[in-house]
Amino acid sequence: MASLDTFGAKSQLSVGDASYEIYRIDAVAGHDRLPYSLKILLENLLRTEDGANVTAEQIRAVGGWDAGAEPSVEIQFTPARVLMQDFTGVPCVVDLATMREAVRDLGGDPSKVNPLAPAELVIDHSVIADIFGRSDALERNVALEYQRNRERYQFLRWGQTAFDEFKVVPPGTGIVHQVNIEYLARTIMERGGQAYPDTVVGTDSHTTMVNGLGVLGWGVGGIEAEAAMLGQPVSMLIPRVVGFKLSGELPAGATATDLVLTITEMLRQHGVVGKFVEFYGPGVGAVPLANRATIGNMSPEYGSTAAIFPIDDETIKYLRLTGRPDAQLALVEAYAKQQGLWHDPAAEPNYSERLELDLSTIEPSLAGPKRPQDRVPLRHAKDMFRTALRDYVAVGDQGDGVEGRVDEASAESFPASDPPAMGEGGAGDPADKPHTELISAAFGADGRPTRPTRVTVEGTEFELDHGAVVIAAITSCTNTSNPQVMLGAALLARNAVAKGLTRKPWVKTTLAPGSKVVTGYYERSGLMPYLEKLGFHTVGYGCTTCIGNSGPLAEEISAAIQGNDLTAVSVLSGNRNFEGRINPDVKMNYLASPPLVVAYAIAGTMDINLDTDPLGVGGDGQPVFLRDIWPSATEIEEVIASSIGRDMFTADYSDVFAGDEQWRGLPTPTGDTFAWDGQSTYVRKPPYFEGMDRSPLPVTDIAGARVLAKLGDSVTTDHISPAGAIKADSPAGRYLAEHGVARADFNSYGSRRGNHEVMIRGTFANIRLRNQLVPGVEGGYTVNLLTGEQTSIYDASTAYQAAGAPLVILAGKEYGSGSSRDWAAKGTALLGVRAVIAESYERIHRSNLIGMGVLPLQFPAGQTADSLGLTGTETFTIIGATALNEGVTPKTVTVSTETGVSFEAVLRIDTPGEADYYRHGGILQYVLRRMLDS
Structure with a gap:
């Protein structure tokens, strides 16, 4: 609908022969002192003013913005x-x-x-780096991608025609x-x-x-x-x-x-x-x-x-x-x-x-080993790695002196396709027995924990120890848009090859360009062969390693890591390095620039000072240092100028929505509504609207609630939302097996996000989750407080829901930080969680919880679950949210337990719009009822 234009902002802008209707920001008092971003919001409100959602008062509030005030005025932003x-x-x-x-x-x-x-919608999260280090890696990974995701892709093709x-x-x-x-x-x-x-x-x-x-x-x-x-x-x-x-x-x-x-x-x-x-x-x-x-x-x-x-x-x-x-x-x-x-x-x-x-x-840096904000100056990387290593290796651990062994759990870590040949990064022939031998397990003379383990892969014998870099990945959206660092990595590879250097044999090297333009300028510059000489063949155009699609390590290397509890490392040019995200065999993850990813692939270890220690020995027998092969800024700019042109972009994007022959050849369902396949394990009709009336039911208090999980600080959406591989012995794995899916076809949680049955079973199932109800145990486990038995979070949820017991989550600071993941909230709601009580929240996840009808509560300032004496075994009652039925959003609600603990929790429903969503049981129900009313 047209704007009410209370401020007379509507005008015309002539550009060449064209004329456009615009809404002038200068029609509102105070516009000239606003930051750039708030000017955009101001224009947005002027153009969408309807007197209901967007009002003149909101527009005046932006124009009169008080820079020093805490946010308190709600506006309705309409994205383009x-x-x-x-x-x-x-x-x-x-x-x-x-x-x-x-x-x-x-x-x-x-x-x-x-x-x-x-x-x-851009399909970029489905390719897995199963195959690497060979010229047909891209072709074979794409073939596997289509094989695994055929149902999903057909569904998306239907959506493109239906909507x-x-x-x-x-x-x-x-x-x-x-x-x-x-x-x-x-x-x-x-x-x-x-x-x-x-x-x-x-x-x-x-x-x-x-x-x-x-x-x-x-x-x-x-x-x-x-x-x-x-x-x-x-x-x-x-x-x-x-x-x-x-x-x-x-x-x-x-x-x-x-x-x-x-x-x-x-x-x-x-x-x-x-x-x-x-x-x-x-x-x-x-x-x-x-x-x-x-x-x-x-x-x-x-x-x-x-x-x-x-x-x-x-x-x-x-x-x-x-x-x-x-x-x-x-x-x-x-x-x-x-x-x-x-x-x-x-x-x-x-x-x-x-x-x-x-x-x-600015100085050269990395970040890690488990958070992007933990910057590590490159000159201190070795020392800081050694300090961090002690958090992963028990002090006093002298080893057990036994031979390396295959950990059965590691064999279930990643989906397998047709077993690839050895050296492709896959599992190899299941009959093959990896050879690992524990050499010693002690502390070095410098006090560093060490557990050198001899490994043989395809006749090549080498030694792995704590800190071995087993994944070096140029991947993710963070850097692959950036020619300076991408061409810098290629030039460094060229210089390294010229010196006679190569990657270490235990390093899985992958290159996942952000677009085909990157491949274009690599080829035009003639630098691609040097990256490939170091094993950085293109594995796919997608997010791969940064989202957990790193694919498996070679079986021998995985077995050595698992069998001898080695603390292995990944180095990636991504944006996320949270625990358990990259690969189940890898405990420490470092973010780095693409050139440094190449350097660490050559070094093969984090236990190195790249400022003072040589990367390796060159073909002439002399040590080669990072400074010897680092390209100059002038050289990088010269290559950019000669190898990147406008024609590359226009050619690659000329028909971007058409796709290749594989995409165009997919059979496409038709019709305004989708014909659900009851046998599909990828796309299933979710239960959000089952039994829904045209009017919302009243908000009720929560009584008799039990704790599903008691969590600490910095629990991310990666801990909550299912991602990565589906283990065979997990609830999701058992579900797929029961529905006739072979282990080789499990694929990943990400690829099965259209199936709520899989996603519920994977919620809170991250292998690094630490639920304080089961101390000393990592993974998606809890105690069923109705029986006292330790069980999976999904199985406990099923038992609680059968007994009619609502659930709560207790958490610490920054709950839900990390990726914007709808399933972190959807899964929480479908597990029967009615409320989360945390010390603080990440913005998106708090909003998503409300959008799924879950109450986000916050402990009183300065208080925590522990300071209040909560163990997580109590039964909880939450009273006061019913005021929402009268159109009032209370600032606090009363939380009490049968053990006598009582406190006023802050109700983190921050806007009237969020209150509407919660009253309707979620944002989708609210939107649907609005549609019906209109």
Whole structure:
């Protein structure tokens, strides 16, 4: 509908021969002192003002924004488009298909369930790096991807034909965020004769990568994304905005990765959860667009909602390079300058808080071994690794002196395809017996825990010890958009090969480019053979290692690690290194730039100082140091200039939605509603709308609740939401076996996100989860307090629900940090959890819990479960949320136990919109009833 235009903001903008309707920001008092990001929100409200969802009061509130105030004013933000990747996108489409049936069953028109804003899905999370280190790795991994995901891909092809405004970028194209900045992002939208800022919400928390292009966007849960697709605004509080002033330029030897790890550390220490971060100042012009995208990408790692760079000449330069039409370039520049959105390096906007960074102070760094914010200066990496190692190896552990053995659990860690030959990174012939021999197990002369283990693979014998780098992966959206670091890695590989260096035989080396453009400039520059000489063959165009799709290690190496409890390491150019995420054989994970990934593949160990220790011995018998093969910034820029051109982008994206022959050849179901296959183990109709009435039932108190899990600090959505491989002896594995699925076809949790039965069984099943109800035990286990027996969390949930007992989760600080995962909330709700009581929450997960009808509560300030004397064995009563039935959101509710503990928990329903969602039992039910009422 047209805006009420209370402020008379509607105007025309002429650009060349075209004229566009715009809503002028300068129509609102106070606009000139607003940060860039709030100007975008102000325009959004002016254009969507309807007097109900968006009011003149909201517009005035943004114009009169108090930079120093705590967020308290709710606004309704309407994103211009929705972006999805396939893991989170499949359940979105499943839910939309289910909503169509629910609308029909309640007497409505199912065609109303249709995206009202452009929605684009990029299939990039399904490829697994099973095969590596060989020229046909990409071809074979893609073949396995189609074999495993045929049902899902057919379902998505149905969605592309059944829903308007829904497009799918097929497999093998690139990583969602790189495809977004290279092709999908508009920077300034043109739609229906209007011009307005491109804004986006995405089902991946790293949607913020597009912030580098001047586009305001952030990650939301799948359920929020579905609501946005259906025209529902995103309810939010006007945020605090942190101004991050940049000056200077990066020194020689420092990369975008080093910069972003420093910024991540600074912002985590400062505290930016729930805030916007905005970069400004004279140093902004010295940050290339690809580096800006890298910084924006890591926003979830430092906790901000968004981390945006304003539009400037660098933005236009990048849009031109990536093949955007000249008319689009003209519109972006004219609109940004007209609306005061063009960056002025000398300006000092009004900010809530400020930080500063001189780019010349950046030094080479890593981050790890388990959190992105834990920066490790490269010069101290060896010492800090040795210190961290003692957290993984028991002090005093002298070993048991027995031969290495195969741990049966390790054999179930990853899905297998047809058994690949040895050396491909697969399991090999099951009849083969790996040879491992424990040499010794003691402490070195320097006090470092050591457990050297001899391993033989395909006739090559070598020694593994704590700290062995067994995975070196150039992967993930963080860096593969960045030619400086990607070509830097290739040049370093060339120089290493020229010196006679090679990777260590135990290192699984993988290259997963963010788009085919990367392959194009690798080939045009002639550098691809050098990467391949070190084992960095392309394994797929997808997220692979960073999301747990690293694929298996060679059986002999896996057996040596498991049998001798070695603390192995991965080094990856990704953005996530949480425990249990990368590979079940790997305990320590370090984030690094692509050139350093190559360097550690050559070194083969984290127990090395790359500043002072040689990487290896060259062909001439002389030691070779990292400094000997590190390419200069001038050389990198020369290769960029000669190997990257606009033609590469226009060619690769000329028909991006069509796909290859495999994609086009998939049989496509038809019809407005989906014909569910009752035998499918990939796509099943979820139960969210079963028994739903046209009017919501009243909110009730919670009584007789038992604790399903008592958790500590920093429990991430990776701990909660199913991801990675499905173990055969897990509840999900047993479910698949019972439905006739062979072990080799289990695939991953991510690929089965469209099947709620699998996902419920995998919720809270992370192999590194530590539930304090079962001390000393890792994984998805708990105590069934009705019987006293230790069991899986899923089986306990089933027993509790059969007994009519509601469930609660107790947790510490930063509960739900990490990726934007709808299944972390969906699975929690379907397990029968009615409330979570935590010390603090990550923004997206708290919102998602409400969206699934789960009550997010917070312990009183300064209090914890332990300080209140809660053991998790109590029975809980929660009283006071019923005030929501009268339209009142209480600040606290009363939590009590039969043991006499009682406290006032803060009710973390922060906006009236969230209160509406909770009253309706969830956001999808709310949207569906709104559709029926309209």
